[in-house]
Amino acid sequence: xxxxxxxxxxxxxxxxxxxxxxxxxxxxxxxxxxxxxxxxxxxxxxxxxxxxxxxxxxxxxxxxxxxxxxxxxxxxxxxxxxxxxxxxxxxxxxxxxxxxxxxxxxxxxxxx
Amino acid sequence: xxxxxxxxxxxxxxxxxxxxxxxxxxxxxxxxxxxxxxxxxxxxxxxxxxxxxxxxxxxxxxxxxxxxxxxxxxxxxxxxxxxxxxxxxxxxxxxxxxxxxxxxxxxxxxxxxxxxxxxxxxxxxxxxxxxxxxxxxxxxxxxxxxxxxxxxxxxxxxxxxxxxxxxxxxxxxxxxxxxxxxxxxxxxxxxxxxxxxxxxxxxxxxxxxxxxxxxxxxxxxxxxxxxxxxxxxxxxxxxxxxxxxxxxxxxxxxxxxxxxxxxxxxxxxxxxxxxxxxxxxxxxxxxxxxxxxxxxx
Numbered sequence: 219x220x221x222x223x224x225x226x227x228x229x230x231x232x233x234x235x236x237x238x239x240x241x242x243x244x245x246x247x248x249x250x251x252x253x254x255x256x257x258x259x260x261x262x263x264x265x266x267x268x269x270x271x272x273x274x275x276x277x278x279x280x281x282x283x284x285x286x287x288x289x290x291x292x293x294x295x296x297x298x299x300x301x302x303x304x305x306x307x308x309x310x311x312x313x314x315x316x317x318x319x320x321x322x323x324x325x326x327x328x329x330x
Numbered sequence: 331x332x333x334x335x336x337x338x339x340x341x342x343x344x345x346x347x348x349x350x351x352x353x354x355x356x357x358x359x360x361x362x363x364x365x366x367x368x369x370x371x372x373x374x375x376x377x378x379x380x381x382x383x384x385x386x387x388x389x390x391x392x393x394x395x396x397x398x399x400x401x402x403x404x405x406x407x408x409x410x411x412x413x414x415x416x417x418x419x420x421x422x423x424x425x426x427x428x429x430x431x432x433x434x435x436x437x438x439x440x441x442x443x444x445x446x447x448x449x450x451x452x453x454x455x456x457x458x459x460x461x462x463x464x465x466x467x468x469x470x471x472x473x474x475x476x477x478x479x480x481x482x483x484x485x486x487x488x489x490x491x492x493x494x495x496x497x498x499x500x501x502x503x504x505x506x507x508x509x510x511x512x513x514x515x516x517x518x519x520x521x522x523x524x525x526x527x528x529x530x531x532x533x534x535x536x537x538x539x540x541x542x543x544x545x546x547x548x549x550x551x552x553x554x555x556x557x558x559x560x561x562x563x564x565x566x567x568x569x570x571x572x573x574x575x576x577x578x579x580x581x582x583x584x585x586x587x588x589x590x591x592x593x594x595x596x597x598x599x600x601x602x603x604x605x606x607x608x609x610x611x612x613x614x615x616x617x618x619x620x621x622x623x624x625x626x627x
């Protein structure tokens with residue numbers, strides 16, 4: 219990640235983005251990240267839970283509730299206000315960075 | 331239980347017991363839910379992610395409690411193990427001191443620093459006696475040669491007394507600091523014992539890098555792996571405890587340079603080895619501070 223960014227990797231960015239519409243459990247996060255990234259990012263379970271533990275330790279997400287399904291515990295994770303702020307700031311940063319290139323194309327098209 | 335579930339359960343053993351008890355079933359449920367029908371072998375990327383995730387969880391769970399004292403304890407445990415490994419080839423000549431060194435190591439390992447202090451102190455005095463050629467504490471026939479299966483020079487016969495004395499002085503000083511604190515260091519895993527024969531076979535007493543023996547190279551490789559591991563652990567946790575332990579090891583490991591500097595016995599390979607240790611220890615020190623600024627990645 220370039221200097222001056224929030225320090226989010228692409229995987230972490232999509233995990234946080236997946237939680238913007240409400241709390242999700244691990245399996246649902248994996249499926250939503252695949253959808254949001256248009257199939258580019260498929261998180262391995264070990265990788266996802268490493269990211270979730272790290273985000274929870276930094277109070278970017280919290281465990282909203284626990285359910286038991288088929289005898290197995292399932293945690294639902296919710297993004298916090300701090301997490302919202304971070305992912306939105308990252309989105310704005312990437313939008314600004316993208317505009318440097320996409321804006322150039324549209325300018326070129328205008329004056330062509 | 332299906333073959334796939336059994337294999338996933340086996341891979342989940344990479345995680346610490348507490349983590350597995352709390353979240354093992356949750357991870358297993360997702361792994362099985364997302365598996366292709368009829369699959370018996372976990373996909374390689376899931377297997378690698380579980381092992382890496384387990385190691386990460388173990389490192390993070392190890393970063394509990396005060397970092398400086400825990401790091402100091404780790405460093406003292408490493409030096410006590412090295413001390414013991416150095417004496418193993420000389421078991422026949424100094425059985426009592428080998429036994430006391432083993433007792434000191436186990437006491438330090440299990441966090442009994444106050445009990446370890448007099449034993450480690452006695453070993454330090456004896457090491458001083460052997461390196462200086464004095465008959466302190468008991469009569470030991472000098473020089474002490476290695477036993478049958480081992481080959482090599484006499485005990486501490488390769489180099490002067492500074493390196494072993496520095497190591498033992500650090501052990502005693504570290505134990506004094508740890509013993510002065512109200513909280514006892516935590517007991518470390520018995521798996522450390524498995525490292526003793528490994529270190530004993532990696533040329534702990536006479537590191538002759540110039541000759542390039544396989545055992546000397548094995549020790550350098552071991553040092554590199556452990557110091558890179560310290561840097562990785564610091565990166566994961568943004569915690570300096572592994573850097574403190576690396577720093578404790580670095581002092582006696584480079585002391586031999588100072589010992590030989592005055593008589594111009596230092597070869598360029600020795601300087602390169604010391605520089606490697608300094609650079610890797612420096613990296614282990616710097617990485618946690620850098621990681622604090624990038625904790626969300």
